[in-house]
Amino acid sequence: EMKMAVTTSFANSGLADVLLPQIQADTGLEVQLLIVGTGQALRLGAAGDVDAVLVHARAAEDKFIAEGNATHRREIMYNDFVIIGPAGDPAGAGKATSADEALVAIADAKAPFVSRGDDSGTHKKELSLWASAGVEPTGDWYRAVGAGMGAALNTASGMNGYIMSDRASWLKFGNKGDLALLFAGDPVLFNQYAYMPVNPAKHAHVNNDAAMALEGWLVSDTAKALIDGYTIAGEKLFTFNATAN
Amino acid sequence: MVASILPLHLTGLEVHRRGKRLLGPVSMTLKGDGTTVIIGPNGSGKTTFLRALHGLERCTHDAAKWQADEETVRARQAFVFQSPIMMRRSVQDCIAYPLILAGQGKTNARAAAAEWAERVGLSAALTRPAHVLSGGEKQKLALARALIRQPELLFLDEPCANLDGRSTREIEVILADARQSGTRVVMSTHDMGQARRLADDVIFLYGGLIHEAGPKDAFFSAPKTPETRAFLNGDLLP
């Protein structure tokens, strides 16, 4: 039995429901998931309240390691972000050839854009994209909602606005309303998930054996098959990219 | 007042509570004028009877027949309770409340209330919160509140129980005046002297039943049953 803090977007994807039973079958580990924001996940790890974390926010992860909260960082898989918007696409973001272009189109049209605004991995990614597109996202059209992915999608659906989401959350999202996937595929939109076992030297009580066993399983071929094989509506969500070391 | 709500005819009036008959069957007619005094030992049903007449007790359906529709009947009565009910207001506001309910302006109502307070001897207490009054003062307040709308029919449940001798006499004068000006008074009392002074008719309740009733003089000078005699003597009832 071990506890792992994961981000909302991972839990919302539904991949966990596929992986957990298999983990239990293969290793006998009962993994309990705590579904929280990225920042909160890292805090739980730092406090020693969980045995491992699975997040996607590179800079914060490096800091986490540097502070000695985890023994190491192990890349497991990636998925990608997509740009969602009203099916009519008034800003013409769908015709863009790069993520930068799509964002510039939205900003130029001053079309409502919903931002997670919660400092999560997704939010940080979005901010970095605005930066590289050379747009300062301010004004009435830019709505920072300060909520999880699902809630932000709800809001976008309610406002009929644009939003950047991870593909898994989008595909799983039930309340699509008038929204559609408009842009995807630019490599800058790739989103790396990493696994970090909490440092037993800092928190003696953590179940490091289980955490290591889980890591071993996550980089195994069984995991690869399950992750690469997981689809929603015929679309593949995650790409396994763990390296054996 | 145009047509009177009285006489009231009762046929087989009963009040039941928790499977017990507290009152009745009572059949009688309450005529249009005079003062009726109800006497009887503790727990004999005086309060229950008065409340039933006033429409406060759930009782036999259709047992009471008035001479007007229900709304008129209700509007022309007033009741002075055995333990006076004080609202959380000043004495003046308590007395004025029935007038306010009847749609009178606040200023008028309060002026009338001050006048009535004067009559029952409460002028000094006008601005006090009603609930700090002494026992006797509360009874006076309740009386003023009942009289202020000049009811056609006035019920009083032991209105002088907590009053001193002087106040009792004053209230008796007020009641006699009211009777003179046409108010029908029905009251209960344990004070036989008061009964003799005020009553035209007397009803002796015993065990929830009208044991004996009649005009004052006949009742007191020649009680018909041994129970009545015993009660008037203050003896143990047989």
Place this chain on the structure above:
Amino acid sequence: MVASILPLHLTGLEVHRRGKRLLGPVSMTLKGDGTTVIIGPNGSGKTTFLRALHGLERCTHDAAKWQADEETVRARQAFVFQSPIMMRRSVQDCIAYPLILAGQGKTNARAAAAEWAERVGLSAALTRPAHVLSGGEKQKLALARALIRQPELLFLDEPCANLDGRSTREIEVILADARQSGTRVVMSTHDMGQARRLADDVIFLYGGLIHEAGPKDAFFSAPKTPETRAFLNGDLLP
């Protein structure tokens, strides 16, 4: 009872409310035995005085000096309120409550309660919820509840106001018995006959002050002031 809590010495006792002096200054001594009856017009402060003696009113500090410590003093008194306070329990449980408080077993207490209910004439009402009792029955309950712990000092505030003649006589006998067996009784009443029957001493309160006080016989046969005479006659007080 070992040492008595009496006599009680009062020096300059006053009760103030909302900037008004309701009572006092009162200086007197309450001796160890007999029955003291307090009389006076409505609002003269009888209730306030009794409550102040019993320790229920905020009053001048240190004005009352008892012969025992506060805890003993409090434990040996009982009070029958002018408007009896009914707990939301059955009659039997209400009467038994003081015994339960004193640590008696439930069965014992209820048996004693039944006995006292019998003495005040409430046996038929034992299982009724206390709040449905008639006005007189409530007063009887309050009396039984006060007597059940056999207090050394018993205060009664118009205990017979709502009682019929017969019950009044019975209660008077109970009070006389209690006095005989050593209970100190201090009571108020508006019934001068009752005052004559029960009192050893009489206190006449008027406007919050002790206007006249003395042994019963002297008081009633030769009242000293015109106010006392007027009050006893039921006249308007000067």
Place this chain on the structure above:
Amino acid sequence: MNDILLGLAEAARLIVSFDPELIEITLRSLQVSVGAMVIASAIGLPFGAWLAINRFRMRRVVIALLNALMGLPPVVVGLIVYILLSRSGPFGVLGLLFTPTAMVIAQVIIITPLIASIAHQAIRELWADYHDLLISLNTTKSQRIRALLWDGRRALLTASLAGFGRAIGEVGAIMIVGGNIDHATRVLTTAIALETGKGEFALALALGFVLIALAIAVNFAMHALSRTERSGRW
């Protein structure tokens, strides 16, 4: 533990520095919660009184239902209001979604049963006192309700304050219908939830302490007002 101290320090710093953003969301919290309290009291107090004075066959059922509605999960209320107000919902044309008005609507739904229930409880006792008198005076139902509400006003204050308390601390419903949009619908509780998700526990706690201070201030203000006004010991 450290976080709690940091939170207190941060709260003090925010308040002392008159942080404009803090002031903005605090005022919005106050506006939404007071608005909800006023509307819910206007509905719940008379309803509670009405329920106390009427005897009808389904009365016990209505009371039990009312008590049960105190348990309405905010998230569900939020969802239903969201669905009703969303563009594709029946009231979509009003364009209320993601506005403070929507938040007030959701909160009114949540706190009205609470206010009505407590009011009913308080009024029931007063009605037991007043019953005979008000019946005897031949009052209409609305006169009775008015008398009970007026004379019971001090007890009803607790009902309204309980409603206010629930509203100011609530987050589940207003997050959904308000959307926690910066400078538009962000209030203290949604900001706290946001900071918690970010792992900014100290800041979240700081906002929480500000919220508690606000609740205390409002309560003291209401108590003071009700004390000035009262003349007796009622």
Place this chain on the structure above:
Amino acid sequence: MNDILLGLAEAARLIVSFDPELIEITLRSLQVSVGAMVIASAIGLPFGAWLAINRFRMRRVVIALLNALMGLPPVVVGLIVYILLSRSGPFGVLGLLFTPTAMVIAQVIIITPLIASIAHQAIRELWADYHDLLISLNTTKSQRIRALLWDGRRALLTASLAGFGRAIGEVGAIMIVGGNIDHATRVLTTAIALETGKGEFALALALGFVLIALAIAVNFAMHALSRTERSGRW
């Protein structure tokens, strides 16, 4: 609109099919909320009574504070309990974090002020009735509190039920201290929040309807119990 109907249908289906997962989280909801209600009542009711019978200098302040605490934001309570129970917190060694016990603790903190405040309100009226008698009978404070709690038990039911209502619908605090872990700490409200986040409105609503039904059932049960037991009209 459609979602609401779908939700109702789904709720019916879940209930009729005795969905084992639904049963599990429903029972856990019940267990946590009833546990919190019982503990909070055991603290809040006597405290409310104590506050009603004692006159001390800071009484008004304490009452205003108590009322203000009704507004404790659940998320903040959750955070503080989290910090205390966290491995690096003072009570970390107990290992209570992410257990139903932790959820009960958080809920007790949230609902105790509510219960105490309503209880105080109800007892105050009863105490006004009983004051002279109980003082005259020379009762100790604890005897007074016992008499008031016993004789006022019907009014106090509302207090406890209000607490239960708040607990069963609460999500902010128990999400943080319970963690919404499947098969361990997931309850109805956290499941609703989860499904809402996924945009699965119909399922979220279905769970919400189950929760409301549960609250109604508990209320009817409590009312029925209290009715059986009462002998008079109190």
